[in-house]
Amino acid sequence: MIEQHSFWPKLVVVLLTAICVVCFTPEANAVNEETIIIDGSTGVRPLVVALTDRYTAQDNTAVAFEVGDGMNPTLRIKALANGDIDIAMASHGIDMDKITELGLVVYQFAKVAVVIGVNENTSITTLSHQNLCDIYSGRFTHWRSLGSNTETITPLIRPHSEIDAEVVMKHIPCFSSLDIAPTIIEFEKSGQMARALAQTPGAIGITTMVRVAQSHGKISALALNGVVPSVDNVLNGSYSLTRNMYLITRAVPTPKITDFLTFLTSDEGKQVIIDNNAVPND
Structure with a gap:
């Protein structure tokens, strides 16, 4: 069956x-x-x-x-x-x-340091406020003028209405009334600035320590007037260029x-x- x-x-x-x-x-x-x-x-x-x-x-x-x-x-x-x-x-x-x-x-x-960042190929580690203003006014055009390598300086900037530029103008006296050289390249967004700093030999620009941390060594943050933009210096107030998040x-x-x-x-x-x-x- x-x-x-x-x-x-x-x-x-x-x-x-x-x-x-x-x-x-x-x-x-x-x-x-x-x-x-x-x-x-x-x-x-x-x-x-x-x-x-x-x-x-x-x-x-x-x-x-x-x-x-x-x-x-x-x-x-x-x-x-x-x-x-x-x-x-x-x-x-x-x-x-x-x-x-x-x-x-x-x-x-959070709070983060606003910094002057440079491309990884630049050996300089510190600038005075006046050095910085001399770069952005067009007086210095080569890093050798500041004791570094011979790369041409490529200054980058954010719009004056953006917070990073506002912080720099507030805390670096000579920058607030500076006539920026017309050849300086402006980036509207901070991500555009970070990419340009990471990819352009000889570049210098305004960014943050978060961008530096996430650049995998492609961007270095400079000390200003000898003060390093470390977390400790932000906390103790000796590094005053900061922005809140x-x-x-x-x-x-x-x-x-x-x-x-x-x-x-x-x-x-x-x-x-x-x-x-x-x-x-x-």
Whole structure:
């Protein structure tokens, strides 16, 4: 006698197996992830990316981050208020009256040294304030004038309205009233400046210690008037060229945004900030 087998139990097993495979694939789990959209200051961006990378590396996080390429101060606040982004990055241009009016909250999470960076092929390690002004006025055009190699100096600058340039003009007296040589190349975004410094022999420009840390040795930070832009010198105030870093959220952020903000003040979050040559906020 031919043994008869029921078709339906086998079909049920196949269907249940398929359902379980779908439920436990990364794609299915990703549906439960919250995507946090961050945009704003390009100078704050590299440290935020380092922090989000470390945060998402934790086993218990069900969150993804999208970090944009930059928004000006007005647009970032408008985008946050409208719900187009979840967190705004900022370093200056914060109108606290407007922030309060829109029901937003500002968190300072770090401070970083603004530095004069040079390409790795430049052997010089320190400049006086006057040396710097002589370079940007066009008086010095070769590094040999300053006791370094014979490369032509390629000065780079940020727009005067950008925070890095504002810090330099505030703390280096001769720079505030300097007639910048017309041949100097200007970069609107800090990432553009960092790439040019890393790729251009003889280059000098305004950047931050976070950019230096992430350049893998392609950019060196100069001491100014003999003061090195170290974390200790930022903390004790002897190196005064600094900028604060802020994140701005809506007054009642989601639980996962709150958890990320808490991570910034944890020991692990603070270590990420320190590893990137910045100073955690107390």
